[in-house]
Amino acid sequence: KGVVILAATNRPEILDKALLRPGRFDRRIIVEKPDLKGRVAILKVHAKNVFLHDSVNLEEVALATSGAVGSDLANIINEAAIRAVKMNRTVVIQEDLMESVEVVFAGKEKKDSILSPKEKKIVSYHEVGHALITALMKHTDPVQKITIVPRTMGSLGYVLQVPEEEKNLQSKEELIVELVTFCGGRAAEEVVFGSISTGAANDIEKATNIARQMITRFGMSDEFGFTCLETVQDQYLDQRLVLNCADSTAAKVDAAVIEILKQCYKKACEMIRENRDVLDKIAEYLYEHETITGKEFMKIFCELKNIPLPKPKNQDTSVSEIAEENKQTAEALGNLDNVTGN
Structure with missing residues (x-):
């Protein structure tokens, strides 16, 4: 008594049906990619230890990151903080966050790459x-x-x-x-x-x-x-x-x-x-x-x-x-x- 067993899988279709009978693993929770509200909430969690400017709009960032998962959103906040430091600022502004969205999903600018x-x-x-x-x-x-x-x-x-x-x-x-x-x-x-x-x-x-x-x-x-x-x-x-x-x-x-x-x-x-x-x-x-x-x-x-x-x-x-x-x-x-x- 008092013991809760949790398990996770990416292949629920191959599990033995006996494992999913009532009294065993009888509650299944599907964890999908976060929606807009979820992405805003995740961004707020990762931004707790980051100084954000009052003008920052996390919903705009969330709208630009449809399909992103928690790790992506954490990287965006981290990249934004790094960019702010590089720009000699003590707070993260909206431009830092939007540029970080591009860094996470498209990569960094190749400044040494010159097109003809x-x-x-x-x-x-x-x-x-x-x-x-x-x-x-x-x-x-x-x-x-x-x-x-x-x-x-x-x-x-x-x-x-x-x-x-x-x-x-x-x-x-x-x-x-x-x-x-x-x-x-x-x-x-x-x-x-x-x-x-x-x-x-x-x-x-x-x-x-x-x-x-x-x-x-x-x-x-x-x-x-x-x-x-x-x-x-x-x-x-x-x-x-x-x-x-x-x-x-x-x-x-x-x-x-x-x-x-x-x-x-x-x-x-x-x-x-x-x-x-x-x-x-x-x-x-x-x-x-x-x-x-x-x-x-x-x-x-x-x-x-x-x-x-x-x-x-x-x-x-x-x-x-x-x-x-x-x-x-x-x-x-x-x-x-x-x-x-x-």
Whole structure:
């Protein structure tokens, strides 16, 4: 009596059922990655022994770290404290924390890595291509930063986007917009330089995974309907996806994925061509400054497009407003919905 036995596993599916009978290990607790509220709480715990400036907003940091676990968040606080010391400050400011998010997830800046003028120009257009699609479309997260400074984890540049609110669901329209955004970098390269580079490898991988899941897991294709064609194995380890359909169906899935990505890439190229003057101006600015903030980007974008700066999203959204926004997005995407059979 008075003894509590705890056990942990990443492979619950292989446990002997006798072990889980009532009276033995009869209470199971699934520990998932923390949500927004959980990430804020974890950040507060790790920040207890760190002097934070009064202006620090931990919720903004939590929004920028979707999918992070406790160790990631601890590293962010630690890196922020180190940065503050290096900058001869006694308190950690918001800039330290946001830079630390990038250090943890993208690596440190490779200050000894120098791109050739040609490569620097290609990367500038590639990253602005992503950001431009983001600014032109609805259902996108605001751009926080655009940089062409290489990082130690391999990226030559990237666009940092921070959501205005935590998302647990994504609509079909949002996923298609995400695919078009992934295509924006490669599309900018092809439109401007008439050739393509290896810089879009990560974009292609992510876009392919999303397009495949739209068909095999999310039921967003009329051809296959309300059907699960792919299941997750080893949910608590590598979460491998395994097709559970005939070879002939798998071939059709591959063809459908390719078609979705072709149409999204075509749409991205059209948008880049229609806004080539804006692309050129912002890419030149990025080439010169190497790193620009989201505010700088939107200011230049809105001035060139002669439109007012967007207002922060209202989190209290009605059903009719959601439907109208989805309708506007569908109209902006043109016939892309036809790709999945709608």
